Amino acid sequence: MARQPRLTVAAYPHHVIQRGNDRQAIVRDDADRERLLSLWHEHAKTFKLAVHAYVIMDNHFHLLVTPTTDQGLPQMMQAVGRAYVRYFNQRHQRTGTLWEGRYRSNLIESERYLLACMVYIDLNPVRAGMVGQAADFKWSSHRHCIGQLSDKLVTPHALFWGLGNTPFAREAAYNDLILSGSAHTDQVQLQLTRSALSGWALGSPAFVADLQQSTLRRLLPGKAGRPAKKTAE
Secondary structure: OOOOOOOOOOOOOEEEEEEEHHHOOOOOOHHHHHHHHHHHHHHHHHOOEEEEEEEEOOOEEEEEEEEOOOOHHHHHHHHHHHHHHHHHHHHOOOOOOOEOOOOEEEEEOHHHHHHHHHHHHHOHHHHOOOOOOHHHOOOEOHHHHOOOOOOOOEOOOHHHHOOOOOHHHHHHHHHHHHHHHHHHOHHHHHHHHHHHHHOOOEOOHHHHHHHHHHOOOOOOOOOOOOOOOOOOO
């Protein structure tokens, strides 16, 4: 069965996961991480995407982005993927593929999942045992969101702005989400991961039904098994 095209629709947030081939490292040092960040920044501007959150792990990365065109996300990912592999192979004197096939992505309902997805992304290094708290990890958008530094790559989503009337209030409210997130996001984490890896839309039935009006691509998996036979009347 032919695989479905990726689901990308302008003006909706998309959660992206890209893994290293056979779980190998996609970054070996801080120079690699800086190069990947630079390519994201360059091509997000070129293809007009807003980056709301990101994390660079050793063998994969996550992005939360909103494209302004239906083709903006695949165009950015293709441009970044090719440029980074050329850089990585040349710098580390290697050949061959780096990525585990195509990147995975899904479209999410903002009101239900956007802030939860940000928390999920920021807590990746904590869940992996790399740091004790999200603020200790340098290679994510978290420190920008809690006001510890200014990250030129990050464009806050309207729902983030809605967390408070002042920068301090927003940063404090988001930090509270992070502190409480590790205790009760297991189910949401599973939903976000499964949805991104499968490519299906993640949201309420009403959201999915409304979104279906914007695309011919199927948004949810079909029922297993063959269609039921019609009985004679």
